[in-house]
Every structure is written in C-alpha cells, then in structure tokens.
Amino acid sequence: MAKYILAIDQGTSSSRAVLFDGHLVPTFSAQQEFPQIYPQPGWVEHDPEAIWQSVLQVTRKVLQKSGQGAEGIAGIGITNQRETTLVWDRDTGRCIHNAIVWQDRRTTARCAELQQQGLEPTVSAKTGLRLDPYFSATKIGWILDNVVGARHLAETGRLAFGTVDCFLLWRLTGGKVHATDATNASRTLLFNIHNQEWDDALLRLFAVPRSLLPEVRDCAADFGATEASLFGGQIPIRGIAGDQQAALIGQSGFEVGTCKSTYGTGCFVIANTGSQAISSENKMLATIAYRFDGKVCYGLEGSIFVAGSAIQWLRDQLRIVKSGQETEAIAKATGVVSHVHVVPAFAGLGAPYWDPAARGAILGLSRDSGIGEIVTATLQAIAYQTRDLLLAMRADGIKVQIIRVDGGMVENRWFLQFLADILGVTVERPANIESTVLGAACVAALQTGLIGSLSAISKLWQRDSVYEPQMEFDRREQLYAGWLDAVSRVRSVR
Numbered sequence: 001m002a003k004y005i006l007a008i009d010q011g012t013s014s015s016r017a018v019l020f021d022g023h024l025v026p027t028f029s030a031q032q033e034f035p036q037i038y039p040q041p042g043w044v045e046h047d048p049e050a051i052w053q054s055v056l057q058v059t060r061k062v063l064q065k066s067g068q069g070a071e072g073i074a075g076i077g078i079t080n081q082r083e084t085t086l087v088w089d090r091d092t093g094r095c096i097h098n099a100i101v102w103q104d105r106r107t108t109a110r111c112a113e114l115q116q117q118g119l120e121p122t123v124s125a126k127t128g129l130r131l132d133p134y135f136s137a138t139k140i141g142w143i144l145d146n147v148v149g150a151r152h153l154a155e156t157g158r159l160a161f162g163t164v165d166c167f168l169l170w171r172l173t174g175g176k177v178h179a180t181d182a183t184n185a186s187r188t189l190l191f192n193i194h195n196q197e198w199d200d201a202l203l204r205l206f207a208v209p210r211s212l213l214p215e216v217r218d219c220a221a222d223f224g225a226t227e228a229s230l231f232g233g234q235i236p237i238r239g240i241a242g243d244q245q246a247a248l249i250g251q252s253g254f255e256v257g258t259c260k261s262t263y264g265t266g267c268f269v270i271a272n273t274g275s276q277a278i279s280s281e282n283k284m285l286a287t288i289a290y291r292f293d294g295k296v297c298y299g300l301e302g303s304i305f306v307a308g309s310a311i312q313w314l315r316d317q318l319r320i321v322k323s324g325q326e327t328e329a330i331a332k333a334t335g336v337v338s339h340v341h342v343v344p345a346f347a348g349l350g351a352p353y354w355d356p357a358a359r360g361a362i363l364g365l366s367r368d369s370g371i372g373e374i375v376t377a378t379l380q381a382i383a384y385q386t387r388d389l390l391l392a393m394r395a396d397g398i399k400v401q402i403i404r405v406d407g408g409m410v411e412n413r414w415f416l417q418f419l420a421d422i423l424g425v426t427v428e429r430p431a432n433i434e435s436t437v438l439g440a441a442c443v444a445a446l447q448t449g450l451i452g453s454l455s456a457i458s459k460l461w462q463r464d465s466v467y468e469p470q471m472e473f474d475r476r477e478q479l480y481a482g483w484l485d486a487v488s489r490v491r492s493v494r
Helices: 048-066 108-116 120-127 136-146 150-155 164-172 200-205 243-250 308-316 326-334 371-395 413-423 435-448 454-460 473-488
Strands: 004-010 014-020 026-033 073-080 086-089 159-162 179-181 215-217 237-242 259-263 267-274 285-292 295-304 341-343 361-363 402-406 426-430 463-467
Touching (some): 004 048, 004 435, 014 435, 026 048, 048 164, 073 243, 086 150, 086 164, 108 120, 120 200, 150 159, 159 164, 164 237, 237 435, 243 259, 243 267, 243 435, 259 371, 259 435, 267 285, 295 371, 341 473, 371 473, 402 413, 413 463, 413 473, 435 454
Parallel strands (some): 004 073, 073 237, 179 215, 402 426
Antiparallel strands (some): 004 014, 014 026, 086 159, 267 295, 341 361, 426 463
C-alpha cells in the first residue's frame, strides 16, 4: 500500500520537493533556485520553463534519493507562490509570455484608473481584496493586451490562464486537468469568495474571457494523476493550497483567532476568522483560508512584499553578507538600532499602506554607520512591518496574543526576540519551520486518508521554542515611531 506523500512547494525564488512518511515526518527533500527576471524597475518575471524544469528536477531527485517508485506515493500535494500569472496555449502547452510575478508593479496605472472610477468598494466586497497590481486580474489583462494576437486567441478559447499551481497541474497531467483550488482562486480579483464562483461582472470589468479560467475545487480533492512518463508511473495529485494558506494549515491554525506569520520572500500574516469573511476597515484582506468538503474557512490577511528577499538583497546586491545566516551574529553584535532605518519597499508597500509606487530607502545614515547598522535595520524593518499588520488586525477586532512563525528567517533567534519585543506578543516557533510544504502534505494526506481529520493534524504540531516580550513599553513605542517616520518619507501618497 502506498504510504508516502510527496509535497511540491513552488516558491518565488526556488522549487522544493519533500517526501513525507505516513506520520507526516519529512524523510527526503531537494531544493533548487531559479533565476529572477527584472525587465525594468518594478517589473518581476519568471521563465515558465525554468519553473517547470526546477519542479521536475527536485521531484525526480527526491524519488531517486528515497528509492521510492511512483507506486509508493499515495498522493501529491502542491503549494505555490500565489497571484503569479501565466497564460498558455492549450494546443502547445507553451506560455505566451513570461510569468508575471506577484511582486510585479507594471499594472499600477491600471489599478489607479479603476480606483479613480470608484470601483474598489465593489471589487473588495466580492473578493475581499484591493485594487492593487499584486493580484492576478490586471496581470492577465496586460498579457492579453501586450502579446500580439493574444486577446483574439483568448476570445476563441485557445488560451488558458492559471496561477502557478494550475500551470503545474496542467503540465503534470499532460494537459488533462485545468483546475485550481479555492485559496488560489481567491487571490485573482475574479473570484467571489462568498458564493465561491468566478464573477461575471468582475470578468467584464477586467476584460478576462471566462474561457481562460480553470475549474475551482476544494483544497483536498482529486486533481487527476501525473503522466506515467514523468516519474516512472502515475501518481495521484490530491491537494493544492496557496503557500500562505498551506502555512496556516501546517501551523494547525484551525481555531478561530489563531494567527501565523510566514517569513519567506515576503511576510504574510493570516488569522483564522472561521465562517465569517471580515470586511476590513483597516486595509487588510479577507481571503479563503481553506476549503474542505465544500465548507469554507476564511482568514484575515496582511501582506508584506519584501521580507526574506531583503536579506537576499543584502547578500546579492549590496554584498555585505555572504549568507542569511550571518545576519544573526551581526545583529547580536550590533544591538538594536534606533537611528538608521531601512525601508525595503522594493516592490512598493503592501498592507496596510497599499502604495505600489513607494520605493526603498536607507535613512538616518551618519559617518559611523556601517554594515552592522544596515543589516540590523533590515531585520528590524521586517519586524516593524509585522507590527503594522497586527495593529491593523486589532483595529478590525482580531486580538492576537500569540503568533506562530515559520519560514527561513525564523532560524534567526535575534530576529524572533526583537519581533516579540516590538509586537508585544508571544512568538512561537514550531519544530518544523517549513510549515508551507508541510501544509501541502497535510492537504494531500487528508484526501488520501492517511490523515483522518484536521484535529489529527493539530496533534502533530510541536513547539520548538517560545519568545516572550522583554522590551519596555516606552522603548518599543519610541522605536516604532521612528519606523513610521521613515515609512512616511518613502510614500508616494501621504
């Protein structure tokens, strides 16, 4: 009997495959980075073939390392970078343009135009989202209007749209399945999160032909099977969830009010709001946290576009650290910095500012400022942005007392203590900090029957460490006030 779950985590900067045993313990893994493409400032793209090849290679590597054949895998779970937009030819399976990444800002003017027409309240009421280039709808429109002949092909039913999960599913099944799950659909600006359907009025507003769209299924569902030629036999595909929702599942965030914060390329905070989709008065997002057996659980989300990618910037562009691991020792030696602020608005500012035209800055430099101050201020900026989100959530009625954290940055213990200090709440780090890929495994395990219920997933969660606030209130408020002043200086609209 097949007893393993294969989880595929297709992220913004790398693809990863992890093989989990029947108790959802990771046993083998492989990861591969792929190139980022920056055609001009504010634009971010990925080569779809680079995404596909990286997924194929890490999956094959894990199967080879484990010695498992396709027959030993009960199911595949997929999690993915959300909002990133691909449009491909149904006949050839080839994309007609590079993937436009969630960080991309090229449709800022289009979003501003729709806002000026007073359409944001209507769009938000249906989708829980805001009119921002972050989401998929205006990216689809840009591709259809800027690739020669694309709109005509779309209107004749020749083209297909998908977020990354949908594209991978199409490729894995040899074009047999064009589907996505409710969490990814909820990030497109085209899906009504209340009636769980693609919305005709939104399709007209964004000029997206319905024929482009995939079928929307539960997170745990039958998504077909891989082509036998890919992995030496067919493997059932049994779950899909967008990366941040997968992280909430991996963190066992099934109770109303539970909250997680993931520190990957960006930072994303989601609080479980149960059967109620909260209409935020403070620029947060209502989103689908997960959907099982047709039953929807909603979340309140705040999105920070730059978190771990700021550490990559220190490494790859400034070249002042050789690895992200160095930042902990540097910050520990430097101590909390109050006079230098890094505002990493490389892709604009997300919640609660929603300022796509903002750009990054280093402020407060003096003659004695050096690498230590810049590195530490960058770490602090990510914590300050998390506080921006938690304050907005509190204003919307979500009282967060404990936040569970995950992602690569939470290996940095100095960062986690500063995070607890600046938030004024308890921070819990799980034993498995890779909650996103674990969540993908959980979803597939539910569908295959290896895991019987959400409560069974909750019993698997284990805490590794806890960080309690130690900073005095006045000091915390003084530091945060400095951050707010720094942000005000990079805003395009104050």
